[in-house]
Structure formats: structure tokens, C-alpha cells
Amino acid sequence: METVLDVQNLSIEFPTETGVVRAVKNVSFQIQKGESLGIVGESGSGKSTIAFGLFNSVPEPGRIAGGEVHFMGGPNFLDVKGETQRRFYWSKLSMVFQASQNTLNPLLRIRRQVEDIAEAHRVDKKKAKAKALELFDMMHLDANRVMNAYPHELSGGMKQRVSIGLALLLDPEVIVFDEPTTALDVISQASVLQILNQIRKESGISLIFITHDISVISEVVDTVMVMYAGQVVERGPVSQVMLNPTHPYTRGLIGSIPPLVGDVTHTRAISGNPVQLSKVSGGCPFYARCELRQPKCLDVAPPWMELDNDVAVACHFAKREVTLQG
Numbered sequence: 570m571e572t573v574l575d576v577q578n579l580s581i582e583f584p585t586e587t588g589v590v591r592a593v594k595n596v597s598f599q600i601q602k603g604e605s606l607g608i609v610g611e612s613g614s615g616k617s618t619i620a621f622g623l624f625n626s627v628p629e630p631g632r633i634a635g636g637e638v639h640f641m642g643g644p645n646f647l648d649v650k651g652e653t654q655r656r657f658y659w660s661k662l663s664m665v666f667q668a669s670q671n672t673l674n675p676l677l678r679i680r681r682q683v684e685d686i687a688e689a690h691r692v693d694k695k696k697a698k699a700k701a702l703e704l705f706d707m708m709h710l711d712a713n714r715v716m717n718a719y720p721h722e723l724s725g726g727m728k729q730r731v732s733i734g735l736a737l738l739l740d741p742e743v744i745v746f747d748e749p750t751t752a753l754d755v756i757s758q759a760s761v762l763q764i765l766n767q768i769r770k771e772s773g774i775s776l777i778f779i780t781h782d783i784s785v786i787s788e789v790v791d792t793v794m795v796m797y798a799g800q801v802v803e804r805g806p807v808s809q810v811m812l813n814p815t816h817p818y819t820r821g822l823i824g825s826i827p828p829l830v831g832d833v834t835h836t837r838a839i840s841g842n843p844v845q846l847s848k849v850s851g852g853c854p855f856y857a858r859c860e861l862r863q864p865k866c867l868d869v870a871p872p873w874m875e876l877d878n879d880v881a882v883a884c885h886f887a888k889r890e891v892t893l894q895g
């Protein structure tokens with residue numbers, strides 16, 4: 570297997586009036602060619618900040634406090650600057666932002682936006698337009714009409730598909746989708762994810778999905794990484810994590826998914842509120858909300874434990890829980 574992206578101990582912080590917010594803390598993960606990874610967690614858990622970190626473009630006053638990002642065995646991308654860094658975007662690593670339909674330029678026809686991307690990356694405009702038509706068609710859009718349209722002439726779902734098509738234009742190796750389907754209705758969500766999965770299978774592209782809703786991506790990712798308060802608390806094959814969640818927080822996330830059929834009263838929200846990041850102590854960040862907490866958890870950070878089903882977890886008592894479950 571070929572490792573496309575290797576992230577090592579990425580840490581990102583924001584200085585604020587009430588202290589330093591450690592939005593991402595020692596996050597490490599790898600993605601293989603053609604793999605699809607889901608990064609899940611509640612709002613504020615640091616998911617989007619990881620994405621900005623991958624692009625070395627953390628918004629001010631944030632800063633990358635440590636770590637490395639290697640793309641296809643290359644040098645640390647966090648040291649790469651200027652033109653090399655800029656050209657890397659779209660052509661190797663591309664991103665579809667939250668509500669990305671709003672990132673289309675309202676004053677330009679889609680065709681012009683395709684030409685602009687081609688020009689910025691010194692790609693033949695004719696070839697780029699032909700590719701865009703192909704991609705829009707693949708995204709189940711009326712490609713010619715869309716190409717000549719202004720963004721306001723398209724529905725929200727159509728704009729989202731156009732944004733995804735543009736992200737695929739230069740054949741990147743990895744695309745990061747930050748809440749790609751939040752602005753879409755359930756049917757459009759399923760259709761967009763299905764198309765992305767098909768593109769992944771056909772082209773071997775690697776995908777990263779960032780979402781607060783694990784149920785949305787469970788059918789299109791191979792691996793899931795669960796974040797809490799800027800830290801990875803559980804990681805593993807999606808089937809394992811969904812069926813046998815090990816970390817108490819992951820259990821809470823999965824337990825709060827309403828069933829499609831049957832009694833929704835069994836759904837349980839995770840009690841308490843997400844921790845204030847500037848107040849995270851040296852122990853487990855989930856301490857205050859955890860049903861399994863013991864005095865040790867308050868002061869001792871849980872070590873990262875590899876379990877035998879390819880799942881890894883950061884919890885002092887996760888193993889015991891698995892045993893109890895039988």
C-alpha cells in the first residue's frame with residue numbers, strides 16, 4: 570500500500586484573551602492511496618482546524634505549534650512556502666469547504682471559474698473545460714448549462730456539486746471535504762456521497778470527510794477517527810467503530826444517532842457540554858462527561874492503546890469496557 574498523506578503529531582493553537590486554545594493536540598494519522606477517512610466529532614473538536622493545518626493555512630491568530638505533514642514521502646509540507654505551496658493546492662491536495670457553494674465567485678460564470686483555475690495552474694484551458702464538462706456530467710448535472718451559468722442560477726445542491734467538480738479538476742491525490750453535505754437535503758446528501766465513492770473507486774483518489782454526524786459518512790469511509798477537544802480518542806475501521814465503539818465518547822456519539830425506523834426514544838444525547846479548550850487539564854479531556862471516569866482520569870492522560878481489531882483508543886478503561894461487553 571502506498572501512503573499518500575502522513576501526518577505526525579500535528580498541534581495547532583489559538584492565543585485568546587482567556588488563554589491558549591489548543592485546538593489540535595498531537596494528532597497523527599496516515600492515509601493510503603484510495604482510502605477514505607472520516608474525521609468525526611462535535612462542533613469545536615478541532616476537525617476543521619486539522620484541515621487548515623494540512624494546507625498550512627491556519628487562520629490568524631492561530632499557529633501550527635508542532636508536527637509534520639508529508640505528502641507521498643516528500644519533505645515536511647509545513648516548511649514549504651510560496652509558489653510551490655500554492656501550486657500544490659488543487660493539483661495534489663484539494664478541499665471542499667463547509668457550505669462551499671458560497672465560495673463560488675457570484676460575478677463569474679462557472680466557465681470563467683474553470684478557466685481561472687486552469688490559468689493559475691498553467692493547465693491548458695480547453696482541456697480543463699473538457700474535463701469540467703466530464704466531471705459535471707459525472708455529478709449528474711446538465712454540464713453545458715452549468716458551465717454557462719452564474720452561481721445564482723443554480724440551486725444549493727447544484728452549486729455544491731459544481732464545487733466538488735472543481736475540486737476534482739486537476740486530478741488531486743487527496744480531497745478534504747469539510748461537512749460537504751450539511752447544506753444539502755438527505756436525498757442530495759446520499760447522491761453526492763455515492764458519486765464520490767464511485768469516483769474514488771474509479772480513480773484511486775483518497776478522500777477525507779470531516780463531519781459532526783458519523784452516520785452520514787459511515788457508508789463511504791474505510792476508517793474513522795473520532796476527535797474530542799482537539800485530540801484523537803478512537804480510530805479504526807468504520808465497521809468496527811460503528812458496531813463496537815470502545816471509547817465512551819464514541820459510544821455517546823453513536824448512541825445519539827436516531828434510528829431510521831423504530832423507537833427514537835432510545836436515542837441518548839451525550840450529557841454535559843463540550844469542554845472549554847483553554848481549560849483542558851493534563852488528564853483525559855472527556856473526564857467531566859464520562860460515565861466511566863475514575864480519579865486517575867483527571868490527572869493522567871490516557872495512553873494510546875492499540876486493540877486487537879485494528880482499533881486504537883485513548884482511554885484508561887476502554888479495554889475493561891470491551892471485556893464487559895463480552
Ligand SMILES: Nc1ncnc2c1ncn2[C@@H]1O[C@H](COP(=O)(O)OP(=O)(O)OP(=O)(O)O)[C@@H](O)[C@H]1O
Binds near residue numbers: 585614618628781
Ligand atoms: N480564529 C480562532 N480564534 C480562536 N479560537 C479558534 C479560532 N478558530 C477556531 N478556534 C477554536 O478552535 C477549536 C476548534 O475549532 P474547529 O473549527 O476546528 O472545530 P470543528 O470541530 O471543525 O467544529 P465545527 O464542526 O463547528 O466546524 C474551537 O474550540 C474554536 O473555538
